[in-house]
Each structure stands twice: as C-alpha cells, then as structure tokens.
Amino acid sequence: MTPRLSDLLNALPAGDLLAVSGDAEITAPVVEADADVRPGGLFVARPGLTSDGHDFIPRALARGAAAVVGQRDLAGLPVPYARVRDAQEAVGWLAAAYHGFPSRQMIIIGVTGTDGKTTTSHMIHSVLAAAGLRAGFISTVAADLGGQLADTGLHVTTPGAPQTQSYLAHMAAAGLTHCVLEMTSHGLAQGRLNGVDVDIAVMTNVTHEHLDYHGTFERYRAAKGRLFQMLSQSARKPGQAKVSVVNADDPNADFFAAFPSDRALRYGIASDADFCATDIVHRPGCTQFVLRHGGRADLVHLPLAGEVGLSTAMFFDAGVYVLVVGTTLAIVKMFGERRG
Numbered sequence: 001m002t003p004r005l006s007d008l009l010n011a012l013p014a015g016d017l018l019a020v021s022g023d024a025e026i027t028a029p030v031v032e033a034d035a036d037v038r039p040g041g042l043f044v045a046r047p048g049l050t051s052d053g054h055d056f057i058p059r060a061l062a063r064g065a066a067a068v069v070g071q072r073d074l075a076g077l078p079v080p081y082a083r084v085r086d087a088q089e090a091v092g093w094l095a096a097a098y099h100g101f102p103s104r105q106m107i108i109i110g111v112t113g114t115d116g117k118t119t120t121s122h123m124i125h126s127v128l129a130a131a132g133l134r135a136g137f138i139s140t141v142a143a144d145l146g147g148q149l150a151d152t153g154l155h156v157t158t159p160g161a162p163q164t165q166s167y168l169a170h171m172a173a174a175g176l177t178h179c180v181l182e183m184t185s186h187g188l189a190q191g192r193l194n195g196v197d198v199d200i201a202v203m204t205n206v207t208h209e210h211l212d213y214h215g216t217f218e219r220y221r222a223a224k225g226r227l228f229q230m231l232s233q234s235a236r237k238p239g240q241a242k243v244s245v246v247n248a249d250d251p252n253a254d255f256f257a258a259f260p261s262d263r264a265l266r267y268g269i270a271s272d273a274d275f276c277a278t279d280i281v282h283r284p285g286c287t288q289f290v291l292r293h294g295g296r297a298d299l300v301h302l303p304l305a306g307e308v309g310l311s312t313a314m315f316f317d318a319g320v321y322v323l324v325v326g327t328t329l330a331i332v333k334m335f336g337e338r339r340g
Contacts, residue, residue, distance in 0.1 A: 002027055003098055005067045005080050008042065011097035011195070012090055019073075022080030024066045030095040031162050039064030044094065046087035047071065053087070069094065089191040092161035096195025099169035103197045104235050106168070106176055110196070112183045112227045113204025113247075120204055121182040128178050135178035136171040143167045146174030158187025165195060189223040197234035201227045202245045203256045221252060228259035248273040 006023045008030070027040030034056040037043050043060035045053035045068060054072050061068075067080040071087045084090045096103070111121045121139045128135035136144045140157060143150040145167060158164065164181075171179055187193055206221055231242050241262040246253050248268035257264045267275040277289040291298045 005042065005082065008094045008097040009069075009082055011093045011101075012084065013093070016085045016090060016093075018083045018085060020080065020082040021075075021077075022067075024080050026066055026098060028064075028066075029162060029166065030091065030098045032091050032160065034059040034063065036162075037063040037065050040066045042066065042094065042098070043068050044087055044091045045070035045072075046091065086191075089194060092165070092191050092194030092196070094195075095162045095165035099165045101195070101197070101235075102165065102168040102172040103179070103195070104237065105172040107178045107199045107237065107240055108196060108234075109178065109180045109200040109202065110183050110193075110198045110227045110230070111180065111202045111204070112185070112188065112224045113202075114207045116204040117182045117184070120202070121180045124180045128180070133178050134174075134176045135180065136167075136174075136176045137180040137182075138164060138167050139180075139182040140184065145170040146176045148174075157184045158182065158192050161192045161194065164192060168196070183227050185220055185223040188226040189219075193227075193230070196230065197237075198227065198231045198242075199234070199237060199240050200243045200245060201231040201259075201261070203228075203247055203250070203252075205247050205250045206252045221255060225256065225259065228256055228261070232260040 002025050004023055004025055005020075008026060009017050009020060025040070026042050028038035028042075029036075030042045030044060031037055032044045032046060032053065034043065034053070037060045041064070043053075043057070043065040045057055045060075047053065054070050054074070057068055057070070057074075057077070061077070061079065065079060067082070068077060069082045069084055069087060069090060071084060073083060074081055109124060111117050111124070113120075118139050118141055121137055125135055125137040125144065134146065136146050138159065143159075148170070150167065159167070168179065181193070181196065181198075183193055203224065206224055228244055231244060234242070236242070242260075244257060244259060244261040244264045246256045246264065246266050248266035248270040250268075253266060257266065265275065266273045269277050269280070275291060275293045278292060279288075279290040281288040285303060287302050289300055289302075291300050
C-alpha cells in the first residue's frame with residue numbers, strides 16, 4: 001500500500017510534529033538532498049553546516065516532490081508542508097516509515113565505540129554466516145545487502161538516514177534475518193540511525209577522540225549512549241531479548257551498562273566480567289587466551305595481534321553467545337581454532 005504523508009508523520013516521536021498543511025501519497029523515497037528527489041517523493045529540508053535545505057525547496061518542487069518537511073514556518077507552497085521541531089532528527093523516522101520499518105523484520109546488532117567498530121562488525125557478520133544465519137551488515141566501509149555489496153560513501157561515518165533505511169529494506173526483501181550495523185558517534189548524534197529498532201547494543205571502548213565535533217568528552221560519550229537508549233526504546237521482536245554488551249575494562253562501562261536492557265553482559269580482562277580472558281599469550285600475528293564464561297573455559301587461538309584484537313575477539317564471543325540462542329559458543333568456528 002502506498003504510504004501517505006500523514007502515515008509517515010505518525011512515525012515521529014510525540015511532540016516533534018508542530019504543524020502540517022494537507023496530505024499526499026508518497027510514491028518515491030524520502031530524501032534530504034534536492035538532487036535526490038524523484039517525482040512523488042518527500043523532501044526533508046534541514047539546516048546544515050554550510051547550507052540550509054529550506055533554500056533548495058524550489059529545486060525539490062521542480063524535481064517533482066509531492067510534499068516537504070522542514071523547520072521553518074512556511075506558507076504558500078504548492079504541495080503539503082509539515083513543520084517539525086528538528087528536521088535532522090525527523091529524517092530517519094520518516095525514511096523508516098516509508099520503507100515499512102525494515103529493521104523490525106530482522107535482529108539488529110548495533111556496534112559503537114572509538115576503536116574496533118568496523119573490525120568487530122565484520123567479525124560478527126562472519127560468525128553469523130558461519131552459524132548458518134542469513135546476515136547482512138552496514139559499516140563505514142561497505143554494506144552487504146544479501147549477496148549484493150554496496151559502497152557506503154566516504155568510509156568515515158554512518159551513511160545518511162535515507163540510505164541506511166534503503167539498505168535495511170533491501171536486506172529485509174532479500175530474506176535476511178540479521179544485520180550488523182556499525183554506528184558512529186556522528187551518525188548517532190545527527191539522528192541518522194533514528195527509526196532503527198536495535199536488539200543488541202555493543203560498546204567496544206571510548207577514548208578522547210572526535211572532540212572537534214562533539215566539543216566535550218561528555219557529549220561524545222552521550223552520543224555513543226544513544227545506541228543504548230535506542231535499545232530500550234526499540235520495538236520488540238518475537239523471542240529476542242534486548243541485550244547490552246559492554247567492555248568491562250573501559251572506565252565508562254558503568255555508564256553504558258546503566259541503560260535499561262533485559263540483560264547486560266560485560267567482557268574483558270576484568271575478573272568480574274561475564275566473559276573473561278585469562279592466560280593471555282601474544283604471538284606474532286596471533287593471540288591465545290582462555291575464555292572463561294558461565295563456569296566453563298575455552299582455549300581460543302585468534303589470528304589478531306595485540307590488545308585491540310583481544311578486545312574485539314572478546315566481544316565477538318559475547319555476541320555469539322547472545323545471538324546463537326540455545327546453542328553453545330563451541331559450535332561457531334572463528335577465524336582461528338577453538339579447543340576445549
């Protein structure tokens with residue numbers, strides 16, 4: 001069924017819609033760049049760092065936009081216009097609604113942190129594939145849509161909201177059951193991931209980086225925290241708990257673990273971690289350690305060197321435990337060899 005503007009606006013959080021004039025069928029995707037407008041689409045005009053999307057509304061109309069969403073108090077447009085509190089925050093919700101909320105048809109694993117996001121995301125994807133699950137991923141490098149790879153752009157941050165929701169829609173249509181989604185602080189802070197319903201939220205670590213954009217460490221950490229806030233507010237899916245996975249060795253572990261979830265798992269070298277690495281041996285191109293969890297111990301050989309590789313591997317195992325419901329860690333073959 002073709003959605004209408006009113007259907008898409010219903011997806012916005014309470015209080016975000018300030019006024020609307022008219023209604024229209026939306027027969028083409030939601031976009032935030034006038035050059036991307038297709039006849040029948042919805043153009044979201046939002047302020048940017050160097051330009052203001054409201055100035056490009058005439059171009060969007062000339063390209064056939066069926067309706068416009070923006071922040072300014074405008075009148076006299078020849079198409080329906082909705083004024084929202086924050087157009088940047090609205091884009092994700094509107095795009096998700098246009099595509100029928102594709103993330104609700106899959107288990108979504110969101111990964112954030114300063115270091116190791118991309119590596120961790122790709123490792124989880126490999127684990128899911130090895131377990132026989134149909135999984136895709138969206139990272140800062142590329143997107144696997146289910147037998148089809150797509151370039152995600154600048155390779156430094158999360159794709160825009162319309163692009164992310166389009167990727168998820170392709171995965172859902174291809175019958176994928178899981179998606180690993182790398183979530184950068186910029187993407188989270190700018191609302192590009194709004195409308196994504198997360199089931200497992202992961203934190204690798206948080207260090208003092210990207211302060212040129214966020215301003216303070218507290219704001220940077222809060223941007224990462226949006227993933228864990230999304231976890232508690234996301235739609236529930238049959239048989240899937242809301243789980244947070246946090247690096248116990250990071251000084252900010254308690255901050256992230258405090259967000260509501262059905263289960264909070266900690267991994268690391270810390271003795272009180274749910275998944276604890278002991279007897280660590282570093283060899284050229286390889287790390288060996290004993291993974292202790294739930295009263296058992298597994299000897300793990302991983303062809304990743306150094307502490308960063310170890311931290312990534314630790315989450316890797318924790319993620320498997322959560323994702324492969326009803327089985328044990330030992331069923332999944334990692335990049336290395338598991339004994340025990």
